[in-house]
Amino acid sequence: MDPNKRPEDMERITTPELANAFIDEQVEAIRAQIGDRKVLLALSGGVDSSVVAALLIKAIGKQLICVHVNHGLMRKGESEQVVDVFQNQLDANLVYVDATDRFLALLDGVAEPEAKRKIIGAEFIRVFEEEARKVSDEVSFLAQGTIYPDILESDGVKAHHNVGGLPDDLQFELCEPVKLLYKDEVRVIGRELGLPEGMVERQPFPGPGLGVRCLGAITRDRLEALREADAILRDEFAAAGLEGKVWQYFVSVPDFRATGVRDGVRAFEWPAIIRAVNTVDAMTAEVPELDWALLKKITARILAEVPGICRVVYDLTPKPIGTIEWE
């Protein structure tokens, strides 16, 4: 039997009972696979790696070493939540790397979107590799949050290597406990493992993080304005009951300024662009008709609370032609 093929008769995990049965089965399987050896996991705080972390912690506790890389491009509060949930609540073995200065130094003056993505991806691998080397003598396995769509996208030939890119002399055996599951099933399991709702229902977030939403060459002040404006947007969407109802919503801040007047004085500051989309497969996307009062409230809060922003716009472009992200 192909271990990367979901059995036809495998029931879709939709209920707490089915989730708990899966968890019990996997805890057994993980213990059998790992024994008393150690496992390394890159933990982003996204749904997939968080659920794999929680499963492994349940199965083997501190034999799991989680590495969270804060590249300085996380959304507001996200890295703090990873520390709070995994280190404080689940008592996990967590290595927290604040690599903000490294990433921002490399990105300094780089405006081209693809160049930014490449720098962020390559530096992530470098940071992770450094951490992996420190523990490579004691670690035998690399756990990954591969899910079934990742396998299907790679034609089922081999599991999609989420982290990938590790050099040949640093290879581990793989542990991919949710590789036959769909995203909705991973969420049900995460909930049963006690992960917070905000983590389980987290909307998709690009690997390069806010780096591709701080348009053009990233500067620290504009990145901070973006992070604050984005946090207000998420806050207000949650308060309006839209969390989990609108597929993805975020703010981008471009690298040019607009004129305004604040307290009788000319303000020459950045615009904040609100993007919200609904999609089934991310191939096409529609812009939801948001409540006008909500948009006005978000606008008022961003203008009052975020230094450097003097204008707020709502992007009405569907995909196609507009991609979901601006970069």
Ligand SMILES: Nc1ncnc2c1ncn2[C@@H]1O[C@H](COP(=O)(O)OP(=O)(O)OP(=O)(O)O)[C@@H](O)[C@H]1O
């Ligand atoms: N900041 C980070 N710190 C540690 N690991 C990370 C980080 N960003 C990404 N990763 C690792 O790379 C994998 C792929 O990242 P990607 O952004 O494509 O997310 P994903 O496939 O949606 O998974 P997840 O839901 O776990 O974020 C993650 O599952 C995680 O193992």
